[in-house]
Amino acid sequence: MERPIGVFDSGIGGLTVAREIMRRLPHEEIVYFGDTARVPYGTKSPDTVIKFSIENTLFLLRFKVKMIVIACNTSTSYSIELLKGNFKVPVLGVINPGAELATKVTLNRRVGVIGTAATITSGAYERQIRTIDPSVKVFSQACPLFVSLVEEGWLREKVTYEIAQRYLKPLRAKGIDTLILGCTHYPLLKEVIASVMGRSVTLVDSAHQVAAHAKEVLAWENLLAAGKRIPRHRFYVSDESKRSTEIARRFLGRPIRLVKAEHTYV
């Protein structure tokens, strides 16, 4: 029996990552867990984010997953080193792929990062980029209201544009040519962000990169699915409501059935 890939997120934003994995690895089965009962993580402390990330990992390990993908920037920022260090299963996060792509894309070596308060405070992107290429200058900005705007479905409203201007103006002033969307919700605001930043700035959404990275690691570890089966993905959440199903559909780009997970640690 083929083992699935485990993907977790604080909520359902990580479905954008799951979608990319499904696209690039069409014969791999995914078990997704969204911690919708405790979402968001981006406003919470490192200790709490680490605790929740361990619990999510333990939940996925029950499905004998062959890989864990942390599809949440906040969770990756604080917990990836610990998860990698303690669990046998390969663990991938969203920070490294995004940081790598940004250093490849930038021409003027000036890169911006936007994310939740927790992700920005962690300094995880700066550290990662410095490791890859110390010549790149990184400028960061937390955008706490972006997640709420996406969940409200206000993707192209006037106020969304105004809020984006307020958050992004300082980054524009720094003359960056590349901006990492360091939160899985932000790609849904791409239009507004692009219009504020202007055409000369490339937006980096790590979802594609993560899927590519997952494929490489599975190939390297000889863990790719052998058959050509059509996989049956499973999507678990710690809190299930009509509203979350609607938002999930927006993220996955197709109808989805969310199953409330029993025996979580919530």
Place this chain on the structure above:
Amino acid sequence: MERPIGVFDSGIGGLTVAREIMRRLPHEEIVYFGDTARVPYGTKSPDTVIKFSIENTLFLLRFKVKMIVIACNTSTSYSIELLKGNFKVPVLGVINPGAELATKVTLNRRVGVIGTAATITSGAYERQIRTIDPSVKVFSQACPLFVSLVEEGWLREKVTYEIAQRYLKPLRAKGIDTLILGCTHYPLLKEVIASVMGRSVTLVDSAHQVAAHAKEVLAWENLLAAGKRIPRHRFYVSDESKRSTEIARRFLGRPIRLVKAEHTYV
């Protein structure tokens, strides 16, 4: 030994209620619990809100509290009947006092209610007002972004005003003369809400009412603190960070030490 009053909330917004209790009952000791690790409740399902509310109650009961005050509208909406029905300790919520005051204040019998998605969906205010006075018409509106705006500290910004206009316009059109602020975060947006609604609309903030109600119930049950001591309040949270301490100070109106609770159910 005097027993304390237990107050819980999904986060720290409920400190506005604690503050009113401290003002009106200056010799009562308060044990506060804010479930900051799982905040917000307003976007979550009834089952999850009920589960969390029971856990918060159990946490407070360890301190031998003589009364439980649910300082959270969402939590009151879904769990007060169950908590009242199952626990011996008197349980007070924020819905009933707010509903009572609104029915007293309104002259044209047209009352508006704003709150989180969960509170509005629950219909708790409508039900309560209908019970008190079936002649009052109730008009409701969820304002999901208000909590995020308060937590971002954008209390008087232009975008805040625009978002308020968008949410409140339908209520203005209904010709209400009274508006219940059905979420403990909203009193911090009073200025903006008042300017959008106009002078003819009275804003009802249930915090005062809850404190008055708590005093009545304690007197009735013969549970008022006997002495004139200066109480030592305790403020517990399930997640503690610099950020939550700052927001807590804003709500309580004075410096505060938040203690991370051990042995919660989070």
